Amino acid sequence: MNPAASTDVPAVDSHAHIYTLDMPMSGEAWHKPPADASAEQYLQTLDAHGVGYAVMAAASIYGDYNDYMIDAVRRHKRLRTTVIIEPTTDPYILRQMRDDGVVGVRLQWRSLKTTPDLASPEYQRLLRRVRDLDWHVHLHDEGARLPPAIAHLEAAGVKLVIDHFGRPSADLGTACPGFQAVLRSVAGGKTWVKLSAGFRLKSPQVAIDCARELLAHAGPERLLWGSDWPFAAFETSMDYQAAIDGLKAWVPDPQARQRIGGETAFRLYFA
Amino acid sequence: MAVRQETVVDALVVDAHAHVFTHDMPVVANPRHNPKYDFTPEQYLEIMDAHGVQFAVLAAGSPWADYNDYMIAALRRYPRLRGTVIVDPAAEKYTLESMARDGVVGVRLSFITMKEVPDLGTFAWRRFLRRLRDLNWHVHLHIDGPRLPQVLPHFEASGVKLVLDHYGRPDPARGIQCEGFQAMLRAIERGRTWVKVSAGYRLGEERVAAYGRELLRTVGADRLLWASDCPFVGDEPATTYRRTMETVDAWMPDSATRRKVFGENALKLYFP
Numbered sequence: 001m002n003p004a005a006s007t008d009v010p011a012v013d014s015h016a017h018i019y020t021l022d023m024p025m026s027g028e029a030w031h032k033p034p035a036d037a038s039a040e041q042y043l044q045t046l047d048a049h050g051v052g053y054a055v056m057a058a059a060s061i062y063g064d065y066n067d068y069m070i071d072a073v074r075r076h077k078r079l080r081t082t083v084i085i086e087p088t089t090d091p092y093i094l095r096q097m098r099d100d101g102v103v104g105v106r107l108q109w110r111s112l113k114t115t116p117d118l119a120s121p122e123y124q125r126l127l128r129r130v131r132d133l134d135w136h137v138h139l140h141d142e143g144a145r146l147p148p149a150i151a152h153l154e155a156a157g158v159k160l161v162i163d164h165f166g167r168p169s170a171d172l173g174t175a176c177p178g179f180q181a182v183l184r185s186v187a188g189g190k191t192w193v194k195l196s197a198g199f200r201l202k203s204p205q206v207a208i209d210c211a212r213e214l215l216a217h218a219g220p221e222r223l224l225w226g227s228d229w230p231f232a233a234f235e236t237s238m239d240y241q242a243a244i245d246g247l248k249a250w251v252p253d254p255q256a257r258q259r260i261g262g263e264t265a266f267r268l269y270f271a
Numbered sequence: 272m273a274v275r276q277e278t279v280v281d282a283l284v285v286d287a288h289a290h291v292f293t294h295d296m297p298v299v300a301n302p303r304h305n306p307k308y309d310f311t312p313e314q315y316l317e318i319m320d321a322h323g324v325q326f327a328v329l330a331a332g333s334p335w336a337d338y339n340d341y342m343i344a345a346l347r348r349y350p351r352l353r354g355t356v357i358v359d360p361a362a363e364k365y366t367l368e369s370m371a372r373d374g375v376v377g378v379r380l381s382f383i384t385m386k387e388v389p390d391l392g393t394f395a396w397r398r399f400l401r402r403l404r405d406l407n408w409h410v411h412l413h414i415d416g417p418r419l420p421q422v423l424p425h426f427e428a429s430g431v432k433l434v435l436d437h438y439g440r441p442d443p444a445r446g447i448q449c450e451g452f453q454a455m456l457r458a459i460e461r462g463r464t465w466v467k468v469s470a471g472y473r474l475g476e477e478r479v480a481a482y483g484r485e486l487l488r489t490v491g492a493d494r495l496l497w498a499s500d501c502p503f504v505g506d507e508p509a510t511t512y513r514r515t516m517e518t519v520d521a522w523m524p525d526s527a528t529r530r531k532v533f534g535e536n537a538l539k540l541y542f543p
Binding site for chain 2: 022023024025026027063064065066067070071089090092093096097
């Protein structure tokens with residue numbers, strides 16, 4: 001093994017999904033996967049690329065059937081996961097989830113027509129519980145809905161992880177108000193942004209531009225790398241090596257890359 | 272150790288269905304039954320011992336809905352017992368796992384008391400059935416035979432094990448020709464459905480002997496489970512525990528079949 005090459009692979013993949021096709025799909029599923037993406041297949045992929053640790057993201061297509069991921073994090077201590085839950089979930093259940101390796105609650109809002117009210121008593125209570133558990137909120141949304149959501153989450157005092165560069169809009173790029181709100185938030189110290197799923201953005205250049213801005217505002221202490229394996233809806237055009245190579249394109253400085261793929265993620269998810 | 276004065280079957284015997292309760296447990300509005308006496312696990316264990324019954328499965332009773340607490344306390348105390356519970360389909364994985372550690376092996380769906388059966392195609396129900404499958408539990412379904420065909424495909428699609436109460440409760444006018452009974456036979460053949468040969472005292476002993484013989488003839492003995500339905504709520508004085516065994520013993524063709532129906536099948540299913 002080439003030691004120089006091995007050190008330039010992220011230690012932590014902060015975003016991937018695992019599932020099997022026979023899991024119950026929610027009525028609103030936006031995507032029907034073509035094949036299983038099992039925990040075992042994912043671990044093999046990590047091993048094949050020398051990635052040591054990973055955080056699974058709850059996928060909206062399975063609603064709050066988090067059970068498969070929870071079983072995986074119980075078995076494999078190198079894995080953590082976020083979950084999709086009802087805001088009324090009992091705190092004793094949340095504690096058991098934490099003991100099993102759950103590290104946050106995913107608000108998978110991008111596919112929703114209308115989003116829940118974070119100012120409601122149920123969500124205010126959930127956010128307080130998230131904070132009490134030292135979890136984070138894992139937010140996936142875009143555009144004009146991001147700024148008010150970020151404001152609510154900052155006010156609640158929770159750690160916040162924003163998916164996929166904050167998903168700048170195709171026409172505005174870094175000038176997108178959502179992305180600008182993300183930039184302001186990372187400067188505040190409790191918000192992290194994932195450099196991930198660049199293939200979902202309008203062009204490779206948008207991802208490079210966003211990464212440059214994020215690095216300038218936040219530095220590598222607030223950035224994470226995620227593969228988004230198994231690349232839902234891009235299953236045939238993406239592969240894991242391309243996801244690793246994406247980070248090199250977005251973050252040219254190898255030391256910054258090492259922080260992003262290693263220490264920053266490890267502190268946030270595995271501390 | 273009680274003397275086995277009342278032994279009918281001289282082999283391992285598992286009672287797949289009995290209830291325990293006290294008269295002061297909370298009862299739902301308009302209960303199907305509302306017994307005014309206590310039937311404790313200790314009373315039941317005495318009856319088991321007197322009849323040579325080694326293991327048993329306690330069934331959640333619809334009058335008490337999801338107040339499973341008394342039954343679960345019994346499962347914790349007596350490893351000879353397992354149980355099925357009534358829970359909301361939104362029950363959390365963690366809650367169900369705790370129950371499993373205490374001896375719960377399935378969920379009872381008492382659709383017979385409902386005017387409309389729930390829509391099992393919703394995400395909430397598919398998630399629930401998947402959780403039961405993940406736990407290697409079974410669905411313990413009490414439904415009138417004629418409505419069985421409309422729910423059966425959902426259970427089979429989920430991959431969960433299914434146990435039907437009381438011969439599948441065919442329409443008495445049509446008996447073994449009832450579509451529900453026929454659908455049950457086909458499901459049993461596919462391998463994930465079991466049926467309790469029980470409650471003959473409710474359905475008529477002549478009738479159930481015909482159901483039983485038809486089951487043996489068409490699907491064999493591997494998915495049949497004898498059960499007492501003790502303490503025969505609603506028919507207490509007339510039915511005896513011994514009689515529930517004799518009613519089934521009457522149509523057993525040989526001792527190998529008898530051993531399966533009275534014990535071996537249930538041991539594999541409920542005490543894996």
